[in-house]
Amino acid sequence: MAKVHVSMTVNGDAVEGLVEPRTLLIHFIRENLLLTGAHIGCDTSHCGACTVDLDGKSVKSCTLFAVQAEGASITTIEGMAAPDGTLHALQEGFRMMHGLQCGFCTPGMILRAHRLLLENPDPSEEEIRFGIAGNMCRCTGYQNIVKAIQYAAAKINGVPFQEAAE
Amino acid sequence: MNDQTPTKAEREARLQGMGCKRKRVEDIRFTQGRGNYVDDIKLPGMLFGDFYRSPYPHARIKKLDTSRAKALPGVRAVLTAADLKPLNLHYMPTLAGDVQAVLADEKVLFQNQEVAFVIADDRYIAADAIELIDCEYEELPVLVDPSKALLPDAPILREDIVDKMVGAHGPRRHANHIFNWQVGEKDGTDEAFASAPVTVKETFYYHRTHPSPLETCQALASMDKIKGELTLYGTFQAPHVIRTVVSLISGLPEHKIHVIAPDIGGGFGNKVGAYAGYVCAVVGSIVLGKPVKWVEDRMENLSTTSFARDYHMTTELAATQDGKILAMRCYVLADHGAFDACADPSKWPAGFMNICTGSYDIPVAHLEVDGVYTNKASGGVAYRCSFRVTEAVYAIERAVEVLAQKLGMDSADLRVKNFIRRDQFPYHAALGWEYDSGDYHFAMEKAMTAVDYRGLRTEQAAKREAFKRGETREIMGIGVSFFTEIVGAGPSKNCDILGIGMFDSCEIRIHPTGSVIARMGTKSQGQGHETTYAQILATELGIPADDIMIEEGNTDTAPYGLGTYGSRSTPTAGAATAMAARKIRAKAQMIAAHLLEVHHNDLEWDVDGFQVKGLPEKRKSMKEIAWASYNQPIPNLEPGLEAVNYYDPPNMTYPFGAYFCVMDIDVDTGVFKVRRFYALDDCGTRINPMIIEGQVHGGLTEAFAVSMGQEIRYDAMGNVMGASFMDFFLPTAVETPHWETDFTETPSPHHPIGAKGVGESPHVGGVPCFSNAVNDAFSFLGTTHINMPHDAWRMWEMAEKLGLHAQANAAA
Amino acid sequence: MIPGRFEYHRPKSLPEAVALLAKLGEDARPLAGGHSLIPMMKLRMATPEHLVDLAGIADLKGIRHEGGRIVIGAMTTQAELIASADLSAALPILKETALLIADPQVRYVGTLGGNVANGDPGNDMPAVMMALDATYQLAGEKGAREVAAREFYQGAYFTALEPGEMLAAISIPVPPAGHGAAYEKLKRKIGDYATAAAAVVLTKADGRIATCAIALTNVGDTPLLAEEAAHILTGTSADAASLARAIAAAEAITEPATDGRGTAAYRTKMAGIMLERALARALARAAG
Numbered sequence A: 001m002a003k004v005h006v007s008m009t010v011n012g013d014a015v016e017g018l019v020e021p022r023t024l025l026i027h028f029i030r031e032n033l034l035l036t037g038a039h040i041g042c043d044t045s046h047c048g049a050c051t052v053d054l055d056g057k058s059v060k061s062c063t064l065f066a067v068q069a070e071g072a073s074i075t076t077i078e079g080m081a082a083p084d085g086t087l088h089a090l091q092e093g094f095r096m097m098h099g100l101q102c103g104f105c106t107p108g109m110i111l112r113a114h115r116l117l118l119e120n121p122d123p124s125e126e127e128i129r130f131g132i133a134g135n136m137c138r139c140t141g142y143q144n145i146v147k148a149i150q151y152a153a154a155k156i157n158g159v160p161f162q163e164a165a166e
Numbered sequence B: 001m002n003d004q005t006p007t008k009a010e011r012e013a014r015l016q017g018m019g020c021k022r023k024r025v026e027d028i029r030f031t032q033g034r035g036n037y038v039d040d041i042k043l044p045g046m047l048f049g050d051f052y053r054s055p056y057p058h059a060r061i062k063k064l065d066t067s068r069a070k071a072l073p074g075v076r077a078v079l080t081a082a083d084l085k086p087l088n089l090h091y092m093p094t095l096a097g098d099v100q101a102v103l104a105d106e107k108v109l110f111q112n113q114e115v116a117f118v119i120a121d122d123r124y125i126a127a128d129a130i131e132l133i134d135c136e137y138e139e140l141p142v143l144v145d146p147s148k149a150l151l152p153d154a155p156i157l158r159e160d161i162v163d164k165m166v167g168a169h170g171p172r173r174h175a176n177h178i179f180n181w182q183v184g185e186k187d188g189t190d191e192a193f194a195s196a197p198v199t200v201k202e203t204f205y206y207h208r209t210h211p212s213p214l215e216t217c218q219a220l221a222s223m224d225k226i227k228g229e230l231t232l233y234g235t236f237q238a239p240h241v242i243r244t245v246v247s248l249i250s251g252l253p254e255h256k257i258h259v260i261a262p263d264i265g266g267g268f269g270n271k272v273g274a275y276a277g278y279v280c281a282v283v284g285s286i287v288l289g290k291p292v293k294w295v296e297d298r299m300e301n302l303s304t305t306s307f308a309r310d311y312h313m314t315t316e317l318a319a320t321q322d323g324k325i326l327a328m329r330c331y332v333l334a335d336h337g338a339f340d341a342c343a344d345p346s347k348w349p350a351g352f353m354n355i356c357t358g359s360y361d362i363p364v365a366h367l368e369v370d371g372v373y374t375n376k377a378s379g380g381v382a383y384r385c386s387f388r389v390t391e392a393v394y395a396i397e398r399a400v401e402v403l404a405q406k407l408g409m410d411s412a413d414l415r416v417k418n419f420i421r422r423d424q425f426p427y428h429a430a431l432g433w434e435y436d437s438g439d440y441h442f443a444m445e446k447a448m449t450a451v452d453y454r455g456l457r458t459e460q461a462a463k464r465e466a467f468k469r470g471e472t473r474e475i476m477g478i479g480v481s482f483f484t485e486i487v488g489a490g491p492s493k494n495c496d497i498l499g500i501g502m503f504d505s506c507e508i509r510i511h512p513t514g515s516v517i518a519r520m521g522t523k524s525q526g527q528g529h530e531t532t533y534a535q536i537l538a539t540e541l542g543i544p545a546d547d548i549m550i551e552e553g554n555t556d557t558a559p560y561g562l563g564t565y566g567s568r569s570t571p572t573a574g575a576a577t578a579m580a581a582r583k584i585r586a587k588a589q590m591i592a593a594h595l596l597e598v599h600h601n602d603l604e605w606d607v608d609g610f611q612v613k614g615l616p617e618k619r620k621s622m623k624e625i626a627w628a629s630y631n632q633p634i635p636n637l638e639p640g641l642e643a644v645n646y647y648d649p650p651n652m653t654y655p656f657g658a659y660f661c662v663m664d665i666d667v668d669t670g671v672f673k674v675r676r677f678y679a680l681d682d683c684g685t686r687i688n689p690m691i692i693e694g695q696v697h698g699g700l701t702e703a704f705a706v707s708m709g710q711e712i713r714y715d716a717m718g719n720v721m722g723a724s725f726m727d728f729f730l731p732t733a734v735e736t737p738h739w740e741t742d743f744t745e746t747p748s749p750h751h752p753i754g755a756k757g758v759g760e761s762p763h764v765g766g767v768p769c770f771s772n773a774v775n776d777a778f779s780f781l782g783t784t785h786i787n788m789p790h791d792a793w794r795m796w797e798m799a800e801k802l803g804l805h806a807q808a809n810a811a812a
Numbered sequence C: 001m002i003p004g005r006f007e008y009h010r011p012k013s014l015p016e017a018v019a020l021l022a023k024l025g026e027d028a029r030p031l032a033g034g035h036s037l038i039p040m041m042k043l044r045m046a047t048p049e050h051l052v053d054l055a056g057i058a059d060l061k062g063i064r065h066e067g068g069r070i071v072i073g074a075m076t077t078q079a080e081l082i083a084s085a086d087l088s089a090a091l092p093i094l095k096e097t098a099l100l101i102a103d104p105q106v107r108y109v110g111t112l113g114g115n116v117a118n119g120d121p122g123n124d125m126p127a128v129m130m131a132l133d134a135t136y137q138l139a140g141e142k143g144a145r146e147v148a149a150r151e152f153y154q155g156a157y158f159t160a161l162e163p164g165e166m167l168a169a170i171s172i173p174v175p176p177a178g179h180g181a182a183y184e185k186l187k188r189k190i191g192d193y194a195t196a197a198a199a200v201v202l203t204k205a206d207g208r209i210a211t212c213a214i215a216l217t218n219v220g221d222t223p224l225l226a227e228e229a230a231h232i233l234t235g236t237s238a239d240a241a242s243l244a245r246a247i248a249a250a251e252a253i254t255e256p257a258t259d260g261r262g263t264a265a266y267r268t269k270m271a272g273i274m275l276e277r278a279l280a281r282a283l284a285r286a287a288g
Helices: A025-032 A089-096 A106-119 A125-131 A143-157 B008-015 B026-030 B067-071 B081-087 B123-130 B186-195 B239-250 B276-288 B298-303 B389-407 B411-418 B440-451 B453-468 B529-541 B569-596 B622-631 B689-708 B761-779 B792-801 B804-811 C014-027 C037-042 C078-083 C085-090 C092-098 C104-109 C112-117 C125-132 C227-233 C240-252 C264-285
Strands: A004-010 A013-019 A051-054 A057-060 A073-075 B047-053 B059-065 B075-080 B091-093 B099-101 B114-120 B134-139 B177-184 B198-209 B218-224 B229-234 B257-260 B292-295 B307-319 B325-335 B364-372 B379-381 B474-484 B504-510 B516-520 B548-551 B603-605 B609-612 B615-621 B642-647 B656-666 B672-682 B740-743 C007-009 C028-031 C050-053 C063-066 C069-073 C135-140 C143-148 C153-155 C166-173 C180-186 C196-205 C208-217
Touching (some): A057 A106, A125 A143, B047 B123, B075 B081, B091 B239, B177 B186, B186 B307, B186 B364, B307 B389, B325 B389, B389 B411, B440 B672, B453 B656, B569 B603, B569 B609, B569 B622, B569 B642, B609 B622, B615 B622, B672 B761, B689 B761, B761 B792, C014 C050, C014 C135, C014 C166, C078 C092, C125 C196, C125 C208, C196 C264, C227 C240
Parallel strands (some): B229 B257, B307 B379, C007 C050
Antiparallel strands (some): B177 B364, B504 B516, B603 B609, B656 B672, C063 C069, C069 C166
């Protein structure tokens, strides 16, 4: 079957490629663009390891075809830090709060949290948990991920971060 | 000295050594998407392999035609057992002394078993080619129920070993029998039971589940035919063992095999063994002379590579009327699936199940385990535990509850009454182990106070009365568990894998400028080794952790080690790290003595260097000593500053802990809510409290999942059910309870830094705690045991069986 | 998991999409959010030769009032339903239901049209649409037609859609102000389909149920309209006896499968309990 041309903006760069229509967006990002931060964890759109930001939405890139992203603007974990290398508040928060262990879910988790904080800059713990429920983590038990997101929210909002008492 | 001289405390803080909450160095790459996992690696000319799998659980292959698949453009090869046979690679050895089919040879023995391996230009073409494989089967009777495996008329599964009536662990009494293993004093135990005032007996089924790390099992093999060298990247928790296995089965010399385990996206025991995918990728690369990658999908992962548990444990306790335990007897029927591919040390067919006397001073005990084959995937791996330790702890911690119920005693009190006392350590348990250290009474008291245990029981009593009066439809359960693990395998006197002693190792090189690279035989899968090993070294060497690079996973550069599982990294490689560092420090002392022109006995260690006793201003820092070791000849000393240590532990380590869970169950829906979970862990010396807490959170979450729903189920026809994340219960942030953590610190007396390991404790202690909470909730209605997983529908069924719904309707 | 090959089409208008679907026939499937279809394709349980992506059709988007009805374009996402203040005021049950579907990522992409049109008995919106007595506006080569949600579902994955026909919009009569509605869903975890779920839409007058519609999710091959249960309750104050009879009547029409969510008996009982709880909430929300 003939390959089709796709073009989109990824982390601010215009990219294009020739793909089969069935090429999954995650494979286009990982194999064609060599951006391997987003991962495949479950294949069935449950785990969220493949989450990227697409036109202002968190999406599971293993359940979209690359052709569906024609013309879209995509952010992946590789595009989160500032051009000068300064880490995003979430990247910093995940490290400071021990919000990751094996690191496999982390890129998807951070991208999802990024959109969550853009939509709800000061979420409660319950809202964070509900907001990241499409992202599975096998290592952390989520407790420190919640703290990492709270840390980032505080930093973005310019208020001191108060770690909840255990 | 002047005001600018840092104080001792400042110098210590600068090291970021043991005991501090050092932030992880790994996170810098992981948070930026720069982890390097197997599927991230792309080699020039790389091909992609994928399996055609059997739809049937037990069938004879009548015809296997791969011609249509081979004809698909982009397909490079299709391997079948017929191709592997001439190479003697259609079977591979398992770690348990059995063999396992790489590609099904004439017969398939479980659903989704590997039958053919397609190698194509990319994963899309490989997937298309699989659809084009024509295979005809003759279905055979299926054996699903392990209790029927040894019946005379049971279908025979393993025709390849049907005449081999002595297995790796002794005689087999049926074609479907794998081993019978007995430990302890049978006669003494029987006598104790015969004369005991009180006995209890219950069969606990620890269901089949799966470690299911978020990254599946994967490999990338690259054969350089000109150099005769194989590079194998893979998700290997034990890369050196994989290198040895590959050498043994492929005939390639071990020094020409480069095994590299890059970043690993979680292991939990799933990535210890060797799988058909690894072998087929290697064979494919050897045959085609091109790199071949194999990546499992999630369904394959859940249904083929290494399940965990599937133990039917009939457990008995004998006791006095006032609750002193006199004896324990345990019989286990172990369902191993189609091949015995348990990843246990060679001499331990049921792992360390004989830790099942738990934290209690039980005078006499007997354990018997029968392993059997069934038409299910093989495995029996240690999912977030040391070998079969979660099974053992589950058996004793449930049995203690059942006994308490029969005696009418509080189960926490019963535990306290039977604890091994502090003064009894080192303690020789009835089933053979020597517990290194513990203070169970102190830990339990701290935990009971923290949760206000007596207050909880009072609340529960009131809630039960309210339930009986029909004022609430919720029942409250209090889960208690007190566990003792056995981890850190292990002393080579009783632990080996394929004949290789289960020591571990560390090699340290100090560079002229005083920075360090250190390598170990273990392999982190998220545990944070790059951070914590550096902390051990920082304290031992007086060099800041930030100046120390830890490298694992490359068998060319790392010293031989047995890998990371069974909470063994800290007890073995962590010890090797300290011991190697001490060798360096001894040499550094000689160098410092030379530089300071004093006898080395006149020097003392001071945080980050040596000083002359009584003259602290006369000192040499490790940085200065490092430079000197390369810069100037020291009489009678080799230049340089390096050391290697292979540490063969004298004993296992025995972490322990006290866990409490408070749960409310809606009897009308079976829906439960974990109101509180408190975990007190004692893992000996604490290297990085932040990482320990993270490990505990993660282990508890997996314990929650396993006990409350996570299950690999087979239907009566042998079909594997629910092998996707839709059905397989991985809790999200919404379902996961909030965890409270606490600790006591009882160092291991035989470990160089006193550390015991912690990664698996929360899982081992957590599962019985959740299950005890459920069982405790129902116990006032007369139940003695409800099997896991405790998902909502099963709890509702129990409530239905107890007539709780009919009662409610009648009341309405 | 890799989907099979297909040809991709992205029409810009509804007539273009309809013409394409008619031309391509049974080998073609319309693609909405794709979060049901693409996993099926990855499992190779669905192998369409053509995908007609509806994402480029502006007419299929949006929420608008038409007389006493709210018309929602089929390609409106769950996230858009949740975000709509207008909907939250007029039809709060839609937001309540949408929030129980899958997870945030899926809700950004998953559409109302896809949820109601693909005939998966596990989907949540069909029962809600039946309870609301919504109408589906279908577009096909032979023209447009309307089918009531209550007539639409024929079996698992079988609907009233003719070959080549597609769903364009969902038209919902706005329930009167003061109505009470609720959707109760029992599920094992976030991202799961219902073990059982119940939708209730009712009005009250003088403390009694004046009108009532009930529908159940995932306890049969199709969403189930529990007419008898609704009939029993109408005119009552939802007293214990009427409630028990209504629940029994609802349970009687269920035919759930035994699966990982539980046994058939359990799921039937859960349908009853979800109904009981949805009724309680709907009653509490209703005025009068």
